[in-house]
Amino acid sequence: MKNVINAIKYSRINNIPTFGNCGGFQHMVIEFAKNVCGIENADHEEINPDGPDLLIKKLACSLKGEQENLKIIHKTSCLYKVLSQEELLGKYSCRYGLNEKYIPLLEEKGMTFTSISQDGNYRSFEVNLHPFFVGTLFQPALTSVEEQPNPIITEFIKKSVGV
Secondary structure: OHHHHHHHHHHHHOOOOEEEEOHHHHHHHHHHHHHOOOOOOEEEOOOOOOOOEEEEEEOOOOOOOOEEEEEEOOOOOHHHHHHOOOEEEEEOOOOEEEOHHHHHHHHHOOEEEEEEEOOOOEEEEEEOOOOOEEEEOOOHHHHOEOOEOOHHHHHHHHHHHOO
């Protein structure tokens, strides 16, 4: 976990395009909480169930193998610009998600939540002032086919190679 957090921090600080989904989303939130919000003990319930600051907690209902319609809530977001639509289908393979108790602090420090489920849970974020630091709890690869990759993945590749 420490090495993953260090790699994410390096990419965030150095404006390197970063895209994480499912577990990547979770680790990006923990890194941001630790290094930007100052929550030293930011942790993941799956790894440390007794941690004092569980930014990532077990979901009330597992999303493993599930899908749901999501609404993009920020039209200035990279997510909206890439998809050019207000709704998307999110497919999942996870049982852990964002602890909503920390949302106000994350937002105050520059994290923007960009999509929301019909039951009011955030499913993606971006970090303000970064060229491409995007996390999605859903997995865009699950809605990709070889002939038509998910536009989020394509945009990440373009940003990574400087196109």
